[in-house]
Amino acid sequence: xxxxxxxxxxxxxxxxxxxxxxxxxxxxxxxxxxxxxxxxxxxxxxxxxxxxxxxxxxxxxxxxxxxxxxxxxxxxxxxxxxxxxxxxxxxxxxxxxxxxxxxxxxxxxxxxxxxxxxxxxxxxxxxxxxxxxxxxxxxxxxxxxxxxxxxxxxxxxxxxxxxxxxxxxxxxxxxxxxxxxxxxxxxxxxxxxxxxxxxxxxxxxxxxxxxxxxxxxxxxxxxxxxxxxxxxxxxxxxxxxxxxxxxxxxxxxxxxxxxxxxxxxxxxxxxxxxxxxxxxxxxxxxxxxxxxxxxxxxxxxxxxxxxxxxxxxxxxxxxxxxxxxxxxxxxxxxxxxxxxxxxxxxxxxxxxxxxxxxxxxxxxxxxxxxxxxxxxxxxxxxxxxxxxxxxxxxx
Numbered sequence: 001x002x003x004x005x006x007x008x009x010x011x012x013x014x015x016x017x018x019x020x021x022x023x024x025x026x027x028x029x030x031x032x033x034x035x036x037x038x039x040x041x042x043x044x045x046x047x048x049x050x051x052x053x054x055x056x057x058x059x060x061x062x063x064x065x066x067x068x069x070x071x072x073x074x075x076x077x078x079x080x081x082x083x084x085x086x087x088x089x090x091x092x093x094x095x096x097x098x099x100x101x102x103x104x105x106x107x108x109x110x111x112x113x114x115x116x117x118x119x120x121x122x123x124x125x126x127x128x129x130x131x132x133x134x135x136x137x138x139x140x141x142x143x144x145x146x147x148x149x150x151x152x153x154x155x156x157x158x159x160x161x162x163x164x165x166x167x168x169x170x171x172x173x174x175x176x177x178x179x180x181x182x183x184x185x186x187x188x189x190x191x192x193x194x195x196x197x198x199x200x201x202x203x204x205x206x207x208x209x210x211x212x213x214x215x216x217x218x219x220x221x222x223x224x225x226x227x228x229x230x231x232x233x234x235x236x237x238x239x240x241x242x243x244x245x246x247x248x249x250x251x252x253x254x255x256x257x258x259x260x261x262x263x264x265x266x267x268x269x270x271x272x273x274x275x276x277x278x279x280x281x282x283x284x285x286x287x288x289x290x291x292x293x294x295x296x297x298x299x300x301x302x303x304x305x306x307x308x309x310x311x312x313x314x315x316x317x318x319x320x321x322x323x324x325x326x327x328x329x330x331x332x333x334x335x336x337x338x339x340x341x342x343x344x345x346x347x348x349x350x351x352x353x354x355x356x357x358x359x360x361x362x363x364x365x366x367x368x369x370x371x372x373x374x375x376x377x378x379x380x381x382x383x384x385x386x387x388x389x390x391x392x393x394x395x
Contacts, residue, residue: 035279038272040242040262043178044280047186047248047255051320053280061160061175062261065236066103066126067246068168068176070184071149071161073122076115076134077192078152087116096142097132102169105130106207106215117206119195123234124204125217128167135166142166153180156187170238178259181246185233185257189248199232200224222270223247228277235269236261243269249277256280287326289317293369297333299350301372304341310369311335311350317364325356333366343372 035054041062044054052058079085090112098109105127107113113121113133121130135145142165149163161184164174189196202224205216222245223230229249236244244261258277263269290296292315298308311333321329335350343349350366 035276037260037276038263038268039260041178041260042276043182043259044276045182045186045257046280046284046286046320047189047257048253049286049318049320051284053256053284053320054276055179058179058259059160059177061162061177063170063174063238063241064168064176064181064261065170065238065241065244066168067181067234067236067244067259067261068161068163068174069122069126069131069166069236070181070188070234070246071153071163072131072134072145072166073119074156074184074188074192075138075145075149075152076119077188077195079138080115080195081192085115087114087119089115091115091118091133091137093129093133094136097129097136100128100132100167102128102167104128107133108207119198120201120204121206123198124201124219125206126220126235128169131166153184156184158184168236168238170240178261181259182257185246185248185259188233189255189257196232199234200230220266221245221247222266223249223273223277226274228274229281230277237266245269245273247273247277249281251281254281254286284320284322285326286318286320289319292316295369296352296366297350299335300338301343302338302340303374304343304372305375306370306372309339309343309349309372311366312369313352313364314346314367319354319362321356321359325358329354329356329359335366339368341372341374343368343370345369345371 037056039056041058041060042054042056043058045052080087093107093109093111093113095109098107103126105121105125107129118130118134121127132142135142139145139148146163146165153161158180161176161180162173164171168174201219203216203218205214207215209215220235229251230247231250232248233246242262242264243266247258249256256277258273260269260273263272290313293312295310295312297311299311301307301309332353333350334353339349345368347368348365349368352364352366354362
């Protein structure tokens with residue numbers, strides 16, 4: 001009886017190079033560019049691709065001030081989304097919430113306030129009192145709520161952020177990074193489209209003055225007052241943190257998320273935020289490449305029922321890169337040839353390597369688009385003999 005022994009030493013590393021003019025290839029992640037900014041910390045990313053366009057001390061734990069209220073509203077958004085709470089539900093106002101200083105929504109002690117109003121009180125008016133109302137209603141105390149904020153942050157991928165309160169009130173143990181504020185913003189935009197529109201509201205009226213007049217407060221986000229596509233998210237300021245902003249803007253199909261902190265004034269915060277967003281939209285673009293299941297190439301198969309296997313990407317590939325570097329992009333297809341059968345559909349069998357002068361190298365797995373079975377023993381022996389005698393042109 002013949003015994004099949006796999007051939008040894010016939011695998012060749014095959015590399016195919018595509019010019020930048022091909023219909024495409026690339027994904028996430030252009031490397032951050034060098035651009036001066038007055039901010040102590042800064043981070044600018046493309047939301048869809050995850051490409052980092054600019055970073056400065058982006059992983060340094062910093063006092064986030066009221067920008068950390070984004071985690072407070074996230075905790076509330078999640079309860080609204082799962083149906084355990086509704087916008088018309090009400091929470092009671094404690095004396096602690098009523099007395100809290102800083103920016104206020106002006107809730108009244110021993111009254112009940114609708115969740116919809118509390119969200120606007122936090123997002124539009126940056127109300128510390130509203131944050132405490134939410135914290136006490138959801139966790140019993142602000143301290144317990146802060147612990148749950150930190151725990152939930154870990155679950156959604158924020159590895160460094162730690163919360164000591166619900167408001168962003170100065171505390172040496174209350175810290176976030178610019179990168180994680182951007183990631184939290186991305187989480188909010190992606191997961192809570194039904195509520196995200198609140199961030200673009202320019203004013204909210206709640207409560208009355210001692211003279212009975214309505215209290216109307218404007219949104220502190222300066223980006224909302226320019227025609228730049230901005231629709232969120234949150235400002236922050238304390239003496240320790242300086243002036244900060246976590247913002248997002250959308251133009252066409254592109255959305256950028258920006259975080260700056262440590263600026264010297266509200267005027268500088270607005271000017272620098274708008275400048276960095278404008279630079280990101282102007283200097284970079286997204287390039288759609290291969291679609292999911294679109295054939296990228298074919299690879300030769302070793303001892304299979306078919307001589308070639310189709311290769312594709314697992315999901316749509318898009319890259320963010322500087323417009324000037326697009327012309328210099330190169331894409332390489334790398335795999336060990338031939339690929340031995342059997343091959344299961346969806347199995348990673350090759351790699352795409354994407355390079356450009358100002359971009360970090362990107363590697364993308366390519367998967368088999370089909371099953372390739374092995375022939376019977378005699379077919380395998382015949383194929384092996386052909387390969388030895390005629391080389392890679394035979395199966």
